[in-house]
Amino acid sequence: MPPAPLPLSDRSGRTTDSPITFFIQKAFETPGLISLAAGLVDEGSLPAGEVGAAVAAIMADPQAARAALQYGSTQGLPSLRTRVLNHVCAADGVSPGDIGLSADDVVLTTGSQQLLYLLGEALFNPGDIVLAEAPSYFVYHGVLQSHGVCVVPVPMDAGGMDLDALDAKLADLQSRGELPRVKLIYTVDYFQNPTGLTLAADRRPRLVEIARKYSTAHRILVLEDAAYRELRYTGPDLPSVKKFDVANEFVAYTSTFSKPLSPGLKLGYALLPSDLVAPVLHLKGNHDFGSANLAQHVVDRLLATGAFDRHVGHLRDVYRAKRDAMLAALDEEFGDVPGASWTVPGGGLYVWLTLPPDVDAGPNGPLVPAALEAGVLYVPGEFGHVADETGGIARNECRLSFGVAEPDRLREGIRRLRKAYRKLERTAGRAPAAV
Ligand SMILES: Cc1ncc(COP(=O)(O)O)c(C=O)c1O
Structure with a gap:
């Protein structure tokens, strides 16, 4: 007799495996495959020497050594909270007091992913609404699904989230009496995962104003996910959205040491409106009562020795060459494809390739198997979308990561993708480009 079913919670029922597990597995299983899918970071530049020296000095x-090997606090190491705050404020050209912040408003987390989840636990009830860029970070979609939250997609253009569209969507929700369900506006505003797009400078103060405008019955927060801010290869650093939240009311800023240092340390941080800190810490107390203390000390x-800044400088050169x-390979291989375009990110790890609208690059479409046959893997852009009001979902986009493969493999990967695409062109009877 089979065992009686497990009494799983509603939350568990809403929580599924990440859609890209299959793609990561494929990359591991298939020798010779060039993965432009993985969200991992460059291997060669991982800071083994710097971390080794820091651990040795501590021990x-x-x-x-005793301080680092003992439990820490739920909120995180005070000196690191201060350094993180100063790091963000220095980038924004303000002092913490200018924007109502102190180290008491900083929480260190087990990666910024934990903060994304915790904030949801603190704010959401099933049926609540989050407005997010379309497309958006698909792992966060999974978090929202787990919390039972509905995503309202907001279109993007070259300047990131379209704030006229955001305003219009909020006005529409207001007119339908749905504003009480709206809790959060989510933006990955620097070199976004998955598109590589950045929120334009003039939109940053306006985003805070829009949150304020619709915060009638309760505050609608902006969750500024700045995971890729340090990985900047061209252009100036733009001020954070947080900078314009001068009374520390509307913006929760989160970032991570995973991208600019090492994901193995799995350390993230958040600058939160003061009244959000205690609810988040109470929940974090239940999760782990503090992220790994040794990682925080390292x-x-x-940060104290300047090794972090030097490392980021080096990383910028490494990733700029990869990008x-x-x-260049996209120009060469896809430059002649009518209707194909791609983003030119100023930083981050991703290029977003848009193919002609009738091309199905989705997980069940023909491009994925053709790409696998050609020896290359990408993430279907479809994963970053939720269906719009009409039930439609874009299937003609690909997220291409330049983080892991070396430049010559990246070029070969794009050549292989073009080969796969050529196969589709032949099948669809499109005029094949010269080989
Ligand atoms: C946009 C974005 N936010 C958050 C994270 C979470 O990273 P971590 O938990 O390693 O800080 C990632 C990881 O890829 C990401 O792309």
């Missing part, structure tokens, strides 16, 4: 000092030391290799 050589008995007091520092990062604290790397340029991918963009």
Whole structure:
């Protein structure tokens, strides 16, 4: 007799495996495959020497060693909270007091992913609404689904989230009496995962104003996910949205050391409106009552010695070369494809390729198997979307990551993708481009 079913919770029922698990598995299983799908970081530049030196220095000092190997606090190491706050404020050209912040408003988390989840636990009830860029970070869609939250997609253009469209969507929700369900506006505003697009400078203060405008019965927060801010290869650093939240009311800013340092340390941080700190900490207390203390001490030391800044400088050169290799290959291989276009990101890890509207690059379409046959893998852009009001979903887009493969493999990967696309062109009877 089969065992009686497990009494799983509603939350568990709403929580599914990440759609890209299949793609990551494929990349591991298939020798020779070039993965432009993985969201991992560059291997060669991982800071083994710097982390090794920091760990050695901590362990050589008995007091520092005991402090690092003991439990820490739920909120995180005070000195690191101060450094993180100063790091963000220095980038924004303000002092913490200018924008109503102190180290008490900083929470260190187990990656920024934990903060994304915790904030949801603190704010959402099933049926609530989050407005998010379309497309958006698909792992966060999974978090929202787990919390039972509905995503309202907001279109993007070259300047990131279209704020006229955001305003219009909020006005529409208001007119339908749905504003009480709206809790959050989510933006990955620097070199977005998955598109590589950045929120334009003039939109940043306006985003705070829009949140304020619709915060009638309760505050609607902006969740600014700045995971890729440090990975900037061209152009100036733009001020954060947080900078324009001068009384620290509307914007929760989160970022991570995973991308600019090491995902193995799995350390993230958040600058929160003061009254959000306690609810988040109460929940974090239930999760883990503090992220890995040793990782916090290591990062604290790397920031204090300047090793972190030096490392970021080096990473920028490494990734700029990779990005340029991918963009040059796209020009070469897809430049002659009518209707194909791609983003030119100023930073981050991703290029977003848009193919002609009738091309199905989705997980069940013909491009994925053709690409696998040609020896390359991408993430179907479809994963970043939720269906719009008409039930429609874009299937003609691909997320291409230049983070992991070396420049020559990136070029070869794009050549293979073109080969796969050529196969589709032949099948569809499109005029094949010259080989
Ligand atoms: C946009 C974005 N936010 C958050 C994260 C979470 O990263 P971590 O938990 O390693 O800080 C990622 C990871 O890829 C990401 O792309």
